[in-house]
Amino acid sequence: MKAMISGVINVYKEKGYTSHDVVARLRGIFKQKKIGHTGTLDPEAEGVLPVCLGNGTKLCGMLTDKEKEYVAELLLGIVTDTQDMTGRVLSEKEVTVTKEEAERAVMAFQGVYEQLPPMYSACKVDGKRLYELAREGKEVERKRRPVTIHALEILSMELPRIRIRVVCSKGTYIRTLCHDIGERLGCGGVMCSLLRTRVDRFTLEEAKKISEIEAAFREGNTPVIPVEEMFSHLPSIAVKEAFTGALHNGNPLFLRQITGKSGWTDGEETKVYDAQGQFYGIYAFQVMKGKFMPVRMFPAARETV
Numbered sequence: 001m002k003a004m005i006s007g008v009i010n011v012y013k014e015k016g017y018t019s020h021d022v023v024a025r026l027r028g029i030f031k032q033k034k035i036g037h038t039g040t041l042d043p044e045a046e047g048v049l050p051v052c053l054g055n056g057t058k059l060c061g062m063l064t065d066k067e068k069e070y071v072a073e074l075l076l077g078i079v080t081d082t083q084d085m086t087g088r089v090l091s092e093k094e095v096t097v098t099k100e101e102a103e104r105a106v107m108a109f110q111g112v113y114e115q116l117p118p119m120y121s122a123c124k125v126d127g128k129r130l131y132e133l134a135r136e137g138k139e140v141e142r143k144r145r146p147v148t149i150h151a152l153e154i155l156s157m158e159l160p161r162i163r164i165r166v167v168c169s170k171g172t173y174i175r176t177l178c179h180d181i182g183e184r185l186g187c188g189g190v191m192c193s194l195l196r197t198r199v200d201r202f203t204l205e206e207a208k209k210i211s212e213i214e215a216a217f218r219e220g221n222t223p224v225i226p227v228e229e230m231f232s233h234l235p236s237i238a239v240k241e242a243f244t245g246a247l248h249n250g251n252p253l254f255l256r257q258i259t260g261k262s263g264w265t266d267g268e269e270t271k272v273y274d275a276q277g278q279f280y281g282i283y284a285f286q287v288m289k290g291k292f293m294p295v296r297m298f299p300a301a302r303e304t305v
Contacts, residue, residue, distance in 0.1 A: 001011055002048070004034055004055075005030055005031045005032065005053045005054055005222060006053055006054025006055045006056050006224075006226075006227060006298075007052075007053055007054070007056045007224035007225050007226045007227055007229075008050050008051065008052050008053070008056050008059060008063070008202075008224065008225045008227070008230065009026070009050070009051050009053065009208070009213060009222075009223060009224055009225070010048060010050055010202045010203075010206050010207045010208065010223070011026075011048075011049045011050070011051050011207060011208060011209075011210065011213065011226070012046070012048070012049075012204070012207035012208055012209045012210060013041050013045070013046055013047060013048075013049040013196075014046055015043070015044055015045075015046050016043060016044075017210075018040075018043050018044065019037045019039070019041055019047055019049060019140065020037075020042045022037060022049060022051060022210065023035050023036065023051065024035050025210050026051060026053075026210070026213070028215065028219065029210075029214050030053065030222075032053070032054070033058050034054055034057055035051060035052070035053050035054065035057070035303075036051070036052050036060045037049055037050075037051050037052075037056045037060070038050045038051070038052065038059075038060050038063035038064050038199065039063070039064045039068075039170075039199070041194075041196060042084070042175075042194070044084065044085070044086055044193075044194070045194040045195070045196065046194070046195055046196070047070075047195045047196030047197055047204055047207070048195075048196045048197060048198060048199050048201075048202050048203065048204055048207050049196070049207075050063050050199055050220075053224065055227060055298045055299060056227045056298075058227075058296060058298060059227065059230060062230075063138045063199065063200065063244045064170060065170050066170070066199055067167060067168070067169065067170075067198075067199075067200060068167070068168055068170070068172070068196060068198065068199050068200075068202035068210035069165070069166065069167045069168075069196070069197045069198035069199075069231055070165070070166045070168070070174050070194060070195065070196050070197060071155065071163065071164070071165050071166075071194075071197055072163070072164055072174050072177075072178060072191055072193065072194045072195070073161060073162070073163045073164075073191070073193040073194075074161070074162045074163075074164065074168060074178040074181060074182070074189050074190070074191060074192070075160055075161055075189065075190050075191075076095045076097070076102070076159065076160035076161075076162070076185065076187050076188070076189045077092060077093050077094065077095040077160050077187050077188060077189070077264055078091070078092055078182075078184065078188055078190045079091045079092075079179070079188035079189070080180070080190050081188060082118070082175070083118050083173075083175040083176055083178065083179040083190060083191060084175045084190060084191045084192070084194075085190060085191070085192045086298055087190075088285065091188055092188075093188055094187070094189045095159060095187050096158040096187070097159070097185050097186075097187060099157055099159065100155060101185065102159060102162060102185065103154060103157070105181050105184045105185045106152065106162065106164060106181055107152060107154075107156055107296065108184065109149050109152060109180065109181065110149050110152040111148065111149060111175060112146050112147070112148050112181075112289075113146070113147065113149065114144040114145065114146055114147075115144060115145060115146075115147045115172065115173065115176055115180070116144050116176065117145070117173065117176070118173055118175065118176050118179075135220075144269075145171065146235060147168060147169055147171055147172040148168060148169040148172075149166060149167070149168050149169075149172070149177070150167040151165070151166070151167035152164065152166055152167075152204045153165040157253060160187075161192075162181075165197075165268070174191060174194055175190075175191035175194070178190060178191040202260070208223050226279070227279065227298050228249070228271055228279040228298075229269050231269075231282060234269050234270055234271050234282070235260065235262070235268075235270050235271070236260060236271045236272075236273060237258045237259065237260030237270050237271070237272055237273070237283075237292075238252060238258065238259050238260060238272075238273045238274065238275060238277070239257060239258055239272065239273070239274055239275060239280075240257055240258065240259060240275060241275040242257075243257040243258075244274050244275060247272065247274055247280055248274075248280075248299075250281070250294045250297050251294075252289075252291045252292060252293050252294070253272070253283060253291060253292040254290065254291045254292075255290065255291070258272075258292070264285040264287070265285070265287070266285065266286065266287040266288075267286070268284065268285050269282055269283070269284045269285075269287070269295060270282070270283055270284075270285070270292070272292070279298065280297060280298065280299065281294060281295070281296055281297035281298050281299075282294075282295040282297075283295060284297045
């Protein structure tokens with residue numbers, strides 16, 4: 001058995017790679033299987049892709065749900081079946097809109113709006129991914145779903161091109177947003193570039209390309225963020241030596257078994273460590289029961305070699 005690398009790496013996904021390609025490359029570099037990404041980026045898109053390793057893979061779902069930020073370029077006058085430049089052109093129209101009309105159309109999408117998932121997407125209908133059906137030449141009925149555009153900014157406008165910054169909720173398709181803006185203007189629109197600049201706390205400035213990660217790993221300086229740092233906003237408690245077994249087994253913990261702050265509120269979460277300072281997981285205090293209950297445990301991950 002060997003100890004696995006655990007935590008999160010802020011990867012800069014380059015063009016041409018799928019998110020699965022990134023995971024496969026990292027598995028080869030670190031020689032471990034337990035690695036997962038936190039949300040698909042299309043092959044032609046680039047930017048921030050947090051990748052979880054070892055016991056950090058338990059964070060994948062949590063990070064997928066986080067707010068994201070993108071910079072995208074919209075080209076008006078073209079509609080494709082994929083809503084980006086990789087697809088088959090369905091229509092082309094002359095762009096006669098003014099800058100003022102284009103600005104109003106873009107800004108109209110700020111807030112909550114109902115978005116129709118594109119056929120070329122990983123969404124599932126009756127257990128099958130939409131892109132699989134699309135590749136078979138099938139188009140199926142999809143349900144619109146609410147997404148939230150928290151912030152929308154026009155960075156530049158040289159019609160028919162518009163460059164925008166988008167801060168949005170999970171599940172938002174930026175190419176669909178571009179398509180919808182074009183549809184609102186009556187001339188159609190397609191996304192021609194996409195850069196993800198942030199996923200929650202992970203920023204573009206700190207992201208590392210795979211080649212940089214591999215070089216750092218060889219030098220013994222792997223840029224892994226420990227799991228516990230993902231919960232840096234939470235208080236900490238330590239379990240007394242005599243009650244280490246309870247912690248190891250993921251059992252509830254009573255106040256008498258821990259050291260740390262006092263005055264806990266109902267449902268308040270905390271990081272939990274053993275007496276030697278080893279991080280074990282997140283617990284939440286229950287006032288009625290007078291004890292901490294496990295929320296998510298992160299035991300040390302090991303892998304057979």
